[in-house]
Amino acid sequence: MKSRVKNLNAKIKEFPNYLKDWIKSFKGGLTVFCVIGLFLIPLITTSPYFLGIFMLSMIYAIFSASWDLLAGFVGKVSFGQAIFFGLSGYIVGSLLKFNNYIWWSALIIGITFSVLIGLIIGGITLRLKGPYLALGTMVIGIILQKVFALYQLKPILYGDQGISGIPPLSSSSVVTYYVILILMIISFIIMIKITKINLGTIFRSIRDDETGAEASGINTVKYKIIAFIISSCFAGLAGGLFVMYNRAINPLVFQPLYSFYALVMAALGGIATISGSALGAFIFVFLGEIVRDLADPLFIFSIILILIVRFASEGILRSALERLRDFWDILIGR
Amino acid sequence: MGVILEVKSLTKKYSGLTAVNDFSFEIQKGEFVGLIGPNGAGKTTIFNLISGFEKPNSGKIIFNGINITGMKPYKIVNLGVTRTFQLVRAFKFMTLLDNVKVSCLSKRGKKLAQDYGIDEYASTILASVGLVDKARIPPVILPHGDLRKLQIGKALGTNPQLLLLDEPFSGLSHEEAQGITDLIKKLHDDGVTVFMTGHVLRELMHLVHRVIAMHQGKFITEGPPREVANNKIVLEAYLGRGEKFA
Amino acid sequence: MIEEFLVFGAAQSAVYALLAMGYSLVYGVGGILNLAHGAYYLLATYIFFWLLPFFVGAFGFILGMILTLIIISLIGMASYLLIIKPLQDHEISVLIGTFALAFFCEQLVSVLFDPRTKSISTIWDANINFFGVQILLHRIILIITALIAVGLVTLFINKSKLGKSIRAVSQDKEAASLMGINVDRILMYTVTISAFLAGLAAVFYCPIDRVAPYMGWVVLTDSIAIVILGGMDSLPGSLVGAFILGYVRMFTNFFIDPVISTIMPVLVIIIILVIRPRGLFGKKEIK
Numbered sequence: 106m107k108s109r110v111k112n113l114n115a116k117i118k119e120f121p122n123y124l125k126d127w128i129k130s131f132k133g134g135l136t137v138f139c140v141i142g143l144f145l146i147p148l149i150t151t152s153p154y155f156l157g158i159f160m161l162s163m164i165y166a167i168f169s170a171s172w173d174l175l176a177g178f179v180g181k182v183s184f185g186q187a188i189f190f191g192l193s194g195y196i197v198g199s200l201l202k203f204n205n206y207i208w209w210s211a212l213i214i215g216i217t218f219s220v221l222i223g224l225i226i227g228g229i230t231l232r233l234k235g236p237y238l239a240l241g242t243m244v245i246g247i248i249l250q251k252v253f254a255l256y257q258l259k260p261i262l263y264g265d266q267g268i269s270g271i272p273p274l275s276s277s278s279v280v281t282y283y284v285i286l287i288l289m290i291i292s293f294i295i296m297i298k299i300t301k302i303n304l305g306t307i308f309r310s311i312r313d314d315e316t317g318a319e320a321s322g323i324n325t326v327k328y329k330i331i332a333f334i335i336s337s338c339f340a341g342l343a344g345g346l347f348v349m350y351n352r353a354i355n356p357l358v359f360q361p362l363y364s365f366y367a368l369v370m371a372a373l374g375g376i377a378t379i380s381g382s383a384l385g386a387f388i389f390v391f392l393g394e395i396v397r398d399l400a401d402p403l404f405i406f407s408i409i410l411i412l413i414v415r416f417a418s419e420g421i422l423r424s425a426l427e428r429l430r431d432f433w434d435i436l437i438g439r
Numbered sequence: 440m441g442v443i444l445e446v447k448s449l450t451k452k453y454s455g456l457t458a459v460n461d462f463s464f465e466i467q468k469g470e471f472v473g474l475i476g477p478n479g480a481g482k483t484t485i486f487n488l489i490s491g492f493e494k495p496n497s498g499k500i501i502f503n504g505i506n507i508t509g510m511k512p513y514k515i516v517n518l519g520v521t522r523t524f525q526l527v528r529a530f531k532f533m534t535l536l537d538n539v540k541v542s543c544l545s546k547r548g549k550k551l552a553q554d555y556g557i558d559e560y561a562s563t564i565l566a567s568v569g570l571v572d573k574a575r576i577p578p579v580i581l582p583h584g585d586l587r588k589l590q591i592g593k594a595l596g597t598n599p600q601l602l603l604l605d606e607p608f609s610g611l612s613h614e615e616a617q618g619i620t621d622l623i624k625k626l627h628d629d630g631v632t633v634f635m636t637g638h639v640l641r642e643l644m645h646l647v648h649r650v651i652a653m654h655q656g657k658f659i660t661e662g663p664p665r666e667v668a669n670n671k672i673v674l675e676a677y678l679g680r681g682e683k684f685a
Numbered sequence: 686m687i688e689e690f691l692v693f694g695a696a697q698s699a700v701y702a703l704l705a706m707g708y709s710l711v712y713g714v715g716g717i718l719n720l721a722h723g724a725y726y727l728l729a730t731y732i733f734f735w736l737l738p739f740f741v742g743a744f745g746f747i748l749g750m751i752l753t754l755i756i757i758s759l760i761g762m763a764s765y766l767l768i769i770k771p772l773q774d775h776e777i778s779v780l781i782g783t784f785a786l787a788f789f790c791e792q793l794v795s796v797l798f799d800p801r802t803k804s805i806s807t808i809w810d811a812n813i814n815f816f817g818v819q820i821l822l823h824r825i826i827l828i829i830t831a832l833i834a835v836g837l838v839t840l841f842i843n844k845s846k847l848g849k850s851i852r853a854v855s856q857d858k859e860a861a862s863l864m865g866i867n868v869d870r871i872l873m874y875t876v877t878i879s880a881f882l883a884g885l886a887a888v889f890y891c892p893i894d895r896v897a898p899y900m901g902w903v904v905l906t907d908s909i910a911i912v913i914l915g916g917m918d919s920l921p922g923s924l925v926g927a928f929i930l931g932y933v934r935m936f937t938n939f940f941i942d943p944v945i946s947t948i949m950p951v952l953v954i955i956i957i958l959v960i961r962p963r964g965l966f967g968k969k970e971i972k
Contacts, residue, residue: 182777236718248951310541313530322516322545322597407789414782
């Protein structure tokens with residue numbers, strides 16, 4: 106016990122140096138640069154449209170990172186990320202619109218619900234081998250989509266029109282922007298930290314060799330579920346924030362296609378990087394806006410997706426970063 | 440000394456094939472026992488059954504007085520029984536240090552490792568198997584001999600009382616096998632009970648104090664290595680199938 | 686009402702049988718979960734829709750069917766060579782790749798045609814009196830054709846040389862390749878056959894159903910449901926599953942609510958995965 110306290114004290118004393126070293130490192134410097142940049146955006150423009158694009162990107166970043174944590178680090182590929190996104194979205198939306206909750210308490214409830222559902226769905230699907238896990242989660246998404254659209258259940262589930270006219274987090278887009286930004290930063294810090302501590306090591310062992318992990322004395326079932334509920338927690342956070350940005354939600358949110366978006370964004374940035382999901386999300390959303398006037402965005406995306414899957418297993422982030430890293434090294438004279 | 444492992448009438452059937460047939464034996468604390476039998480005799484199945492990776496159709500497995508039959512593998516590890524695999528299993532995209540660290544993060548391993556600091560403890564284990572200079576390397580580029588060492592390091596991380604080694608010399612040159620032999624001997628001297636299967640028997644027969652022989656899922660005989668090596672049925676089982684023996 | 690239910694159920698089961706056979710073959714032989722299976726159906730319906738105006742009369746209709754089948758088989762072959770084969774090493778990549786293909790096909794038909802639902806009229810539009818029920822001739826031809834196709838495929842798998850190779854690969858890929866079987870070629874044939882069967886289902890069913898971009902997903906989930914119900918790698922299982930699901934669907938459609946019937950397949954998947962993941966007749970492990 107004493108040695109652990111000693112350890113902790115040593116770590117706390119080291120922190121400022123650790124921080125300095127990190128910023129000097131390439132990845133750290135780049136991250137700080139981007140984060141500062143994001144903080145400055147509302148000073149450059151207060152147009153709800155532009156802020157909205159950034160907000161959507163940040164929301165998707167959290168969403169995509171939540172998938173990456175589960176798939177890239179624990180090796181469990183789920184096609185059901187949209188389930189938690191959507192469920193939390195519906196709950197937050199309905200609490201905001203019909204029950205006049207404050208945004209943060211609605212959000213907490215939405216996240217809690219996501220975690221509970223994550224526990225159930227994880228319990229069912231995590232027992233299945235890879236493709237079946239993907240299938241099972243995909244199918245649950247489909248069933249939710251259909252069930253929420255049923256006109257018979259309209260009184261409780263709002264039917265295929267969903268909920269609209271959801272009150273925003275704040276009348277000012279700028280305030281909403283900063284809330285989402287801060288929540289995104291916190292989410293990423295948490296998720297990245299998880300991958301670096303012992304829990305992350307256990308997760309990766311399950312990814313690399315689940316039987317081997319079990320043979321090393323790890324309760325793989327327990328840790329798979331922990332990973333699943335962490336993932337569903339952040340997906341739920343993203344869903345709740347989405348509904349506050351979008352002001353509306355409908356059953357289409359449960360489509361496997363949306364779960365797929367998380368995958369695409371993570372793949373764009375590099376699977377198993379967490380931070381890559383942010384880059385992937387921004388690229389995804391910005392590209393979608395640029396392309397919107399030229400052609401049907403979905404069509405373009407489907408082409409891009411096939412190309413990515415077919416040719417880039419590493420993600421764009423890695424090779425782009427490598428070139429930037431060489432540039433950075435020259436800059437600081439290494 | 441005391442019995443550490445009791446296997447009673449263990450049977451495992453697959454559709455049409457009986458892999459293990461009414462198999463019984465005991466292992467005393469501190470022993471060094473070998474399990475021999477030609478290819479397909481059922482040795483790995485026995486290991487799978489003891490370590491919980493497969494459930495027997497009937498029979499009991501008792502470790503330190505606890506009935507571990509059909510328990511989940513990780514629970515059995517945390518009670519003190521660790522097994523290695525015939526084909527080395529490693530976490531391919533993690534460093535050697537992390538590979539051992541995972542074992543140290545098991546409930547049982549953690550209890551011991553915590554007092555030294557988990558990373559330090561894992562390093563020490565790596566050092567004890569002679570791999571500490573490769574701590575930051577992933578297993579993918581290691582030669583087979585080192586992988587076998589890693590395997591033992593990973594097993595050590597769980598602080599086992601009983602170590603089940605499934606063909607630990609498989610695929611090794613004589614020099615490499617010698618290195619592993621020394622490691623295992625030291626382990627045993629430190630108090631770990633070792634139960635080992637072997638197919639190439641040269642190293643095994645010199646290491647173990649007692650040998651259990653099996654063929655086609657059934658118990659044949661047991662006794663000191665010299666005796667078993669000269670047992671008629673055992674010889675037939677091996678030579679009759681054209682297997683290498685000594 | 687009951688008689689209609691029986692016949693409609695038979696037609697639905699017939700279509701399902703064609704879809705499920707192909708899907709189960711591909712999974713059983715190659716371990717491939719082809720999420721583009723629905724896309725084969727989808728493309729076939731649109732190809733048929735597009736070709737028909739060029740031909741006239743009964744002969745043209747049948748010619749259109751045949752051409753569609755040829756084209757969709759080639760597309761199936763291409764999908765194997767371009768998407769499935771290169772990604773074979775990682776199961777998940779195959780899932781993602783075929784999903785992407787399915788997504789692309791849906792977008793493609795929406796862009797090339799338009800997103801609205803269309804219909805095709807059949808030449809067999811006479812109503813036949815079958816045991817007191819008025820049944821569309823087309824439905825009867827569909828059932829008969831499906832029966833013949835299922836029979837032929839079963840015979841092919843069990844008796845022909847190629848069929849033997851297919852069975853060998855489905856049992857043990859490595860052993861089969863060691864025996865000199867070109868596993869890659871076999872997989873390609875299997876995927877092509879599955880595309881053909883999906884196309885067959887498409888050209889026969891869409892004239893009494895519809896042509897729409899979302900049909901790919903409907904067909905995919907239905908196929909998955911049948912195959913999971915019957916056991917993913919069991920051909921007889923998928924036929925049984927097709928029969929059961931076909932009637933379950935028709936039952937919900939007729940006697941409960943048509944909208945709820947679209948949820949049935951998905952419910953089936955979830956229930957089976959929870960209770961008995963291996964399905965009715967499945968052999969391979971999925972846990």
